[in-house]
Amino acid sequence: MSEARANILARLRAAPQVQPPERPYWQAPSFNDRLDRFRMMIEAVHGEVHVVTEQTWRPHLRKILAEKNVARVLAAPHLGIDWDDVVAYDAPVEDFKDQLVSGIDACVTTTRGAIAETGSLVVVPDVDEPRLASLLPPIHVALLKADDIADNLAQIIEAQGWAAAMPTNLLLISGPSKTADIEQTLAYGVHGPKELIVLVLQ
Amino acid sequence: MAADFSTRAHDALNNPQLRANFRRAMDGLMTKRAAQFEDKDNWTALRAKGAAIKARALAQLPDLLEEFEQKAIANGITVHWAETTADANRIVLEILTAHGAKKVIKGKSMVSEEMHLNAHLEAHGIKAVESDLGEYIIQLAGEAPSHIVMPCIHKNKGEIAQLFTDNIENQPYTEDVDALTAAARQVLRREFASADAGLSGANFLVAETGSLVLIENEGNGRLSTTLPPLHIAVAGIEKLVEKLDDVAPLLALLPRSATGQAITTYVNMITSPRKSGEQDGPRQVHLVLLDNGRSRVYADEQLRDTLRCIRCGACMNHCPVYSRVGGHTYGSVYPGPIGKILTPQLAGLDCAGDLPHASTLCNACVEVCPVQIPIADILVRLRTEAAEPSASPAVKGAGSGHSAVESAVWKGWQAMYANPAAYKVGTKALSVVGNLIPAAAPLLKQWTSVRTKPKFAAKTLHQLAREKGYDNE
Amino acid sequence: MPAHVTPPAEMPKDVYYFGTCLVDLFFPDAGLAGMELLKRQGIRVVFPQDQSCCGQPAFNSGHRSEAREVARAQLDAFPEDWPIVVPSGSCAGMMRVHYPDLFQGDRDEERAKAFAGRVYELSWFLVHVLGLDTKLVDKGEKVTVTWHGSCHSMREMGVVDEPKRLIRALSNVTLVENPREKECCGFGGTFAVRQPEVSAAMVADKIDAIGQTGAARVVSGDCGCLMNIGGALDKAGKPTRPQHLAEFLLERCHGR
Numbered sequence: 001m002s003e004a005r006a007n008i009l010a011r012l013r014a015a016p017q018v019q020p021p022e023r024p025y026w027q028a029p030s031f032n033d034r035l036d037r038f039r040m041m042i043e044a045v046h047g048e049v050h051v052v053t054e055q056t057w058r059p060h061l062r063k064i065l066a067e068k069n070v071a072r073v074l075a076a077p078h079l080g081i082d083w084d085d086v087v088a089y090d091a092p093v094e095d096f097k098d099q100l101v102s103g104i105d106a107c108v109t110t111t112r113g114a115i116a117e118t119g120s121l122v123v124v125p126d127v128d129e130p131r132l133a134s135l136l137p138p139i140h141v142a143l144l145k146a147d148d149i150a151d152n153l154a155q156i157i158e159a160q161g162w163a164a165a166m167p168t169n170l171l172l173i174s175g176p177s178k179t180a181d182i183e184q185t186l187a188y189g190v191h192g193p194k195e196l197i198v199l200v201l202q
Numbered sequence: 203m204a205a206d207f208s209t210r211a212h213d214a215l216n217n218p219q220l221r222a223n224f225r226r227a228m229d230g231l232m233t234k235r236a237a238q239f240e241d242k243d244n245w246t247a248l249r250a251k252g253a254a255i256k257a258r259a260l261a262q263l264p265d266l267l268e269e270f271e272q273k274a275i276a277n278g279i280t281v282h283w284a285e286t287t288a289d290a291n292r293i294v295l296e297i298l299t300a301h302g303a304k305k306v307i308k309g310k311s312m313v314s315e316e317m318h319l320n321a322h323l324e325a326h327g328i329k330a331v332e333s334d335l336g337e338y339i340i341q342l343a344g345e346a347p348s349h350i351v352m353p354c355i356h357k358n359k360g361e362i363a364q365l366f367t368d369n370i371e372n373q374p375y376t377e378d379v380d381a382l383t384a385a386a387r388q389v390l391r392r393e394f395a396s397a398d399a400g401l402s403g404a405n406f407l408v409a410e411t412g413s414l415v416l417i418e419n420e421g422n423g424r425l426s427t428t429l430p431p432l433h434i435a436v437a438g439i440e441k442l443v444e445k446l447d448d449v450a451p452l453l454a455l456l457p458r459s460a461t462g463q464a465i466t467t468y469v470n471m472i473t474s475p476r477k478s479g480e481q482d483g484p485r486q487v488h489l490v491l492l493d494n495g496r497s498r499v500y501a502d503e504q505l506r507d508t509l510r511c512i513r514c515g516a517c518m519n520h521c522p523v524y525s526r527v528g529g530h531t532y533g534s535v536y537p538g539p540i541g542k543i544l545t546p547q548l549a550g551l552d553c554a555g556d557l558p559h560a561s562t563l564c565n566a567c568v569e570v571c572p573v574q575i576p577i578a579d580i581l582v583r584l585r586t587e588a589a590e591p592s593a594s595p596a597v598k599g600a601g602s603g604h605s606a607v608e609s610a611v612w613k614g615w616q617a618m619y620a621n622p623a624a625y626k627v628g629t630k631a632l633s634v635v636g637n638l639i640p641a642a643a644p645l646l647k648q649w650t651s652v653r654t655k656p657k658f659a660a661k662t663l664h665q666l667a668r669e670k671g672y673d674n675e
Numbered sequence: 676m677p678a679h680v681t682p683p684a685e686m687p688k689d690v691y692y693f694g695t696c697l698v699d700l701f702f703p704d705a706g707l708a709g710m711e712l713l714k715r716q717g718i719r720v721v722f723p724q725d726q727s728c729c730g731q732p733a734f735n736s737g738h739r740s741e742a743r744e745v746a747r748a749q750l751d752a753f754p755e756d757w758p759i760v761v762p763s764g765s766c767a768g769m770m771r772v773h774y775p776d777l778f779q780g781d782r783d784e785e786r787a788k789a790f791a792g793r794v795y796e797l798s799w800f801l802v803h804v805l806g807l808d809t810k811l812v813d814k815g816e817k818v819t820v821t822w823h824g825s826c827h828s829m830r831e832m833g834v835v836d837e838p839k840r841l842i843r844a845l846s847n848v849t850l851v852e853n854p855r856e857k858e859c860c861g862f863g864g865t866f867a868v869r870q871p872e873v874s875a876a877m878v879a880d881k882i883d884a885i886g887q888t889g890a891a892r893v894v895s896g897d898c899g900c901l902m903n904i905g906g907a908l909d910k911a912g913k914p915t916r917p918q919h920l921a922e923f924l925l926e927r928c929h930g931r
């Protein structure tokens with residue numbers, strides 16, 4: 001291995017050893033009504049929440065897409081979306097880039113759960129729903145099962161056993177893309193979606 | 203850039219626009235942070251945990267670095283080690299050259315600023331484009347960041363509108379923030395789509411899983427680390443945490459301390475490059491671990507605490523000096539209180555010896571630091587190392603602030619103040635003739651520029667206590 | 676982290692008073708007022724004539740050994756196991772928080788630690804040990820004041836509300852809080868002469884904020900801040916007068 005590596009590690013090992021301190025107690029918050037908290041938090045950062053059911057979400061989605069004048073939607077085929085112009089992200093990004101960057105109005109993705117405390121969606125990209133699906137189109141619609149909302153991050157890391165099997169990419173998404181770099185004034189959609197719509201399936 | 207802190211401070215203080223920009227921005231940030239931590243007991247417990255997590259990781263740093271490396275390699279990430287910024291620049295350049303890369307799109311990274319990477323790449327014919335809106339703006343202006351979280355906080359709408367009009371084709375002058383943001387989005391989308399590589403920093407490196415954790419609001423970090431075929435991350439060796447669930451309390455501290463947000467829009471955990479069957483993600487991920495003096499600082503138990511920093515910027519947001527003079531006055535990549543302790547340690551007291559003195563030791567930074575870095579104690583320690591060096595190998599440029607005159611003054615002070623008899627004679631004399639010292643005398647001259655001369659009382663408290671019959675035991 | 680200060684186990688009969696070097700030369704009346712307040716609560720106040728300075732100026736300038744020798748002279752001057760009351764949060768902070776570190780590995784380490792544990796900021800002592808906030812009887816005219824908390828009293832000694840409790844106990848006094856009360860006034864010891872322009876900008880903002888409260892007086896518990904703020908008010912021709920808390924309380928309750 002490199003000389004730099006050996007030198008750095010040698011210097012660190014030569015330094016005085018101290019006993020690693022224990023982690024003191026701190027309990028992350030929990031909530032009586034997790035959906036309520038999730039909704040409040042994500043709405044506060046410009047996210048939209050619609051509570052739907054397994055039966056109603058497809059027509060509801062259709063209504064939303066129509067209202068927002070969406071033409072082309074990116075979604076995995078297995079979702080069975082009811083829309084005329086649906087494309088699947090089924091080619092390597094190199095071949096799909098142009099379409100992705102400017103040819104799609106909205107995407108629909110699943111989630112692996114959510115965090116009530118901070119109003120965050122847990123999104124794990126995979127073969128059907130690649131990493132950029134939730135990022136490049138101007139509208140991101142996320143499907144979330146109400147039962148999958150955890151109280152806080154620590155809880156969901158533990159409950160879903162993340163540490164044992166980290167996916168290539170795991171994302172927490174809390175609202176649409178935003179910036180406050182110009183005079184602390186909030187502006188949405190600087191690089192990613194301008195709108196984030198969560199369909200909560202109850 | 204002017205020679206030292208005082209000269210630059212002079213310029214900044216005489217720029218009313220700049221002062222107003224900073225004052226307004228810092229006031230807003232302090233209010234937002236305070237709203238996040240209204241429950242004092244919870245804040246106290248949470249920051250104790252944050253501090254312990256970082257201290258714990260530092261205590262095991264060499265082991266964790268090795269564990270991380272092993273896991274990251276197993277995940278398909280290539281790990282590089284750099285002792286100096288020159289080494290790191292060389293490594294990044296080599297990777298880019300090997301891929302024939304001509305354009306790099308960058309997510310926000312303070313370590314890349316520490317390396318002055320953009321200049322190095324430009325010199326070798328590679329274009330580096332900043333994609334964080336704030337970084338993009340200052341890149342257009344040809345400036346350095348003035349804040350570690352909000353790099354263009356010193357600029358107002360008008361200045362930014364003008365920059366855009368001057369630099370972006372067909373961009374009409376507008377101060378509308380949404381329109382300015384949309385213009386940047388358009389320009390940068392093209393840059394993303396045509397970049398050969400993406401470069402980012404990392405907020406945490408998780409030893410347990412070999413993951414990189416990056417946080418951001420804009421999505422440019424996700425784009426930089428996902429869209430181009432090659433992703434290079436640069437990070438200081440102090441970014442390690444032991445367990446994945448250590449990230450949770452740190453995430454509960456960092457954005458809330460930084461900008462008063464409950465969480466950033468994106469938390470991006472990267473564990474490996476694109477796997478076969480996946481449609482996107484970089485085909486290669488490289489991580490450059492930068493030392494640049496950190497392992498030297500690590501040799502000292504007190505100074506080591508500096509390495510706990512999670513770069514939230516709260517210390518500068520609350521600093522009464524920073525909010526008056528702005529980030530550029532520090533002449534250092536890291537401004538504000540953290541810059542005052544970090545820069546002289548990384549670069550050496552011989553290079554940045556004025557920074558530890560640019561503080562009133564008011565402790566406002568210490569009060570808000572989410573990982574309890576004893577910034578004021580470290581400032582005093584560095585002043586001491588400059589004037590009266592200990593033998594600590596952790597300090598570069600120790601003794602460089604030594605002045606024979608100053609030492610003689612303090613020796614004289616000691617002779618009077620450590621000797622009760624001399625003290626009584628001296629103070630009595632001062633109460634008789636002290637007021638005759640002219641306002642233009644050295645030291646008093648600076649003092650009286652905006653204040654009247656302090657008046658020596660006719661009798662000292664020692665005299666009054668005796669006269670009033672207070673017991674002397 | 677501010678020091679964790681707890682009252683002495685028993686109500687003390689005797690206390691030491693550490694006047695501080697700045698008070699000694701420039702604000703002796705404030706120093707004396709603090710002693711009077713303690714005395715009027717039936718406590719014997721001892722003022723060791725061998726005291727001088729806590730050592731902070733040298734300590735903060737990086738001249739540790741000089742600071743230590745001056746500090747040692749204080750260890751010598753305050754030998755009994757009595758509380759040491761200090762009319763300055765900054766000097767109290769130096770002695771309570773930094774002495775143990777300053778004497779680490781020194782022959783006087785134990786003595787310094789014991790000394791540090793006996794140090795109290797005056798207003799804290801008046802409230803938590805003597806309960807003065809429930810005993811004050813205001814005899815003064817109506818007046819409006821504002822409070823300036825010193826950085827070290829708040830952030831090293833944990834003294835935040837105590838002085839305001841005392842002021843609020845005065846029936847004819849209106850306390851108008853300055854929204855920037857907790858911001859440093861820019862004194863910082865040698866900072867004021869090493870970075871005179873930054874210091875000047877800070878104190879200018881401070882007196883503006885004080886002016887906006889409309890208070891006739893700005894009361895503080897630290898003479899460093901008072902010297903800085905008062906000097907700036909004076910130079911700018913502002914009507915607000917600076918006063919040390921001890922002097923203010925004594926004047927209100929017992930006359931001059």
Ligand code: SF4
Pocket residue numbers: 510511512513514515516517518539540567570571572573574575
């Ligand atoms: S020193 Fe503390 S407050 Fe300052 S940036 Fe680092 S973590 Fe944040």
